[in-house]
Amino acid sequence: MLKRTKKTLDELRSQRWYASDDIRGFAHRQRTQQTGLRREEFMGKPVIGILNTWSDMSPCHAHLRDRAQAVKRGVWQAGGYPVELPALSVGEVMVKPTTMLYRNFLAMEAEELLRSHPVDGCVLLGGCDKSTPALLMGAISMNLPAIFCPAGPMSNGRWRGTLTGAGTHTKTYWNALQRGEIGASDWVDLESRMTRSFGTCNTMGTASTMTSIIDAMGLCPTGASSIPAVDSGHARMASWCGERAVQMVWEDLKPSDILTPESLSNGVAAYMALGGSTNAAIHLIAMARRAGLSLTLDDLARAAARIPVLANLFPSGNKLMEDFWFAGGLPALLAKLGDHINRACVTVEGRPIGEVVDRAECYDDETIRSLEHPVVPLDKGRTLVALRGNLAPQGAIMKTSAATPELLVHRGPALVFDDPGAMNAACSREDLEITPDHVLILRNAGPVGGPGMPEWGNLPIPKALLKRGINDIVRICDGRMSGTHFGTCVLHVSPESAVGGPLALVHDGDMIVLDAVAGTLQLDVPEAELTRRRQEWRPLQPRYSRSFTALYQRHVSQAHDGCDFDFLEGTEAVPEPPIY
Numbered sequence: 001m002l003k004r005t006k007k008t009l010d011e012l013r014s015q016r017w018y019a020s021d022d023i024r025g026f027a028h029r030q031r032t033q034q035t036g037l038r039r040e041e042f043m044g045k046p047v048i049g050i051l052n053t054w055s056d057m058s059p060c061h062a063h064l065r066d067r068a069q070a071v072k073r074g075v076w077q078a079g080g081y082p083v084e085l086p087a088l089s090v091g092e093v094m095v096k097p098t099t100m101l102y103r104n105f106l107a108m109e110a111e112e113l114l115r116s117h118p119v120d121g122c123v124l125l126g127g128c129d130k131s132t133p134a135l136l137m138g139a140i141s142m143n144l145p146a147i148f149c150p151a152g153p154m155s156n157g158r159w160r161g162t163l164t165g166a167g168t169h170t171k172t173y174w175n176a177l178q179r180g181e182i183g184a185s186d187w188v189d190l191e192s193r194m195t196r197s198f199g200t201c202n203t204m205g206t207a208s209t210m211t212s213i214i215d216a217m218g219l220c221p222t223g224a225s226s227i228p229a230v231d232s233g234h235a236r237m238a239s240w241c242g243e244r245a246v247q248m249v250w251e252d253l254k255p256s257d258i259l260t261p262e263s264l265s266n267g268v269a270a271y272m273a274l275g276g277s278t279n280a281a282i283h284l285i286a287m288a289r290r291a292g293l294s295l296t297l298d299d300l301a302r303a304a305a306r307i308p309v310l311a312n313l314f315p316s317g318n319k320l321m322e323d324f325w326f327a328g329g330l331p332a333l334l335a336k337l338g339d340h341i342n343r344a345c346v347t348v349e350g351r352p353i354g355e356v357v358d359r360a361e362c363y364d365d366e367t368i369r370s371l372e373h374p375v376v377p378l379d380k381g382r383t384l385v386a387l388r389g390n391l392a393p394q395g396a397i398m399k400t401s402a403a404t405p406e407l408l409v410h411r412g413p414a415l416v417f418d419d420p421g422a423m424n425a426a427c428s429r430e431d432l433e434i435t436p437d438h439v440l441i442l443r444n445a446g447p448v449g450g451p452g453m454p455e456w457g458n459l460p461i462p463k464a465l466l467k468r469g470i471n472d473i474v475r476i477c478d479g480r481m482s483g484t485h486f487g488t489c490v491l492h493v494s495p496e497s498a499v500g501g502p503l504a505l506v507h508d509g510d511m512i513v514l515d516a517v518a519g520t521l522q523l524d525v526p527e528a529e530l531t532r533r534r535q536e537w538r539p540l541q542p543r544y545s546r547s548f549t550a551l552y553q554r555h556v557s558q559a560h561d562g563c564d565f566d567f568l569e570g571t572e573a574v575p576e577p578p579i580y
Contacts, residue, residue: 004251004350012249013144014047016579017118024579028118042081046249048242049119050075050084051110051135053126058091060128060207061151062198063229067238071123071149074242080249082242085113090130092207092482100480101452101552103130103137103283104565110138116577119144121249123241127151127199129206129483132214133283140255140290141568145248147348148220149241150211152229153321154199164194165203165314167484171458178466199229202320204313205483209276210283215330216270217263218347219255222356226329228322244348253350259291262342266353268295268303269340272383273333275309275316275375277483278399278491281384282453286562292571297395297560301386301519307340308374309383309401312367315486316383316401317375319367327367331360336370376401387490387521390530391502391512394494394560396476400516402486404472408516410488411524412437412474413509418444420456427462434462436470439512443503444540445479446496447556447563451549457481457491474514476521478503478559490514490521492559498540499558505533 009015017028032042050071054064068084075082088106090099114122124135127150139146157164173190176182200207211225221241227234264284271280281300288295311333312319334341334357343354362368369375376382381401388395400408415438417423423442426432434440443449445456457477465473475489478496495501502523506512511524523530544550555565562569 006250007252012120014118014120045081046120046246047118048075048080048082048245049122050082051087051124052084053087053089053131055089057094058089059198060091060200064125070235070238071242074239078243078246080246091128098452098454099130103134106134107137110135111142114142114144121145121245123245124148127207127211132210133287137287137290143254143256145254147241147245148214149238150225152199152227152234153202153208155197156320156322157194157196159193165320166195166201167205167482168203168314171485178463197230201484203484204274206277206279208321209280209483212274212330213267213271217267218258218345218353222347223329223331226325228325263345264293266341266345269307269337272304272307273310273337275383275401278397279480279483281397282559282563286564289569297386300384304382304384308378309376310369310374312375323367327364328362331356332362332368335360385516387519389520389522391521391523392493396490396493396521398490398516403488407474407488410474410514412439414439414441414506414512416441416506416508427460430464432462432464439474442477443497445477446498448553449496449498451553453480455480455482457489458485494558494560504537505530
């Protein structure tokens, strides 16, 4: 166990609010007792903030009210004073235009909730895609003792005997509906069959990708990210988080003590072995910069070139998160990664992660594979490939492990759309003039253009092709794609079209040259012609002159830089609030 000097009561941050004998200290104690607490219940105790992203609009987090109560039990048990602080819920699907627009909002809110209240440490309740990086970005910047309590994946789904995963099979069955292979009544029946419980997506989408990465980096109890949301062990884990948060305050064990280049490398290794979501590339870069660590797309691509996909999970494999849990969960995966995991890295448990990993067992070698028997060998596909060329000077990415191998080297004419409405209308027409060689392009979907970089990147396969049995073509977008989806999709093209990136210069019929093996993405148009087009290009008129979105568009960075706000990046200390 990590040996640390125990803090004294007068060193606790909350004592600035509660301990003084002046009128302000009196008011703080008075108002706390106004809630019905006795003075003895909160005085002289570490205050643990429970940041809860529960919402009726977020089924992924529908159980977090109950989990907050479990956390409180643990805090009281350890001699702390728990306070629940509601935070913005950025649950996928319902939030428009995209939860990514509000990731930085939640990150800012998490940091300021912790700064503005008498909080000594915190437990972060979240799990749906953007809530995990957002909560951690805020906690990293505030740098108080923090422990992440992941929401957990939903139960396995089945439809008429077929294993079905959220998101992945939605797209699969939508295409089947377009082809006439299932009917309208089947489509309605699927609505109530595929998602059987609360919890995050049960595929290796962005939610489980991010919670697993956080787990591997040591910011939650090791293996907690794999526990199904409905499992009774999940509530017990939440209670443990509350108890441990109090101990972390006395030990002064902060994110800056846990996040190191080595622990970041552990998170990246887990990401690649899981066949994780492309969205993680953005979130990891943003989180690393908040911690003062260096991470680039090229770093991620190099890791992906060394570590094959070992987790047999949709969309790269054929199983779901509940299967992963029963196979041994994340500790079993980390154990199979061997020397790719630095076992000396300290976790929120106050011990090296190796103490858990070295004892881990795998109970299903088909679900969690070995490096010698991967789900997708490196020569067949990778979790992440970085592309560069005159169409993506600052980079674009692909998840080749979930793409069609025959399309990874491709040359074809562009079919370009400037908004998803026009694209969807065109793709629904059976008379659309398109061939399997065409490259479908959607632009104005980036951080500024979307706004917020929506998950529009898994562009639809036109109905005219589906009717012919064509299920995949090369698709390019400066937006993102759901981690649950699959296909030959080039994403995160940077710089984006809305700020004048080369994607803005593409015309219908231009030849696009993709070589995912060589890592290139080219627009085969003479440079003189591109120069002419660049001079004629005009940005779209801004639609937002006020609101958070206006702030977002003015301050967000591009995809390769993590899409953080320029005024939130870095590690410069922010003064504690004055108390008068």
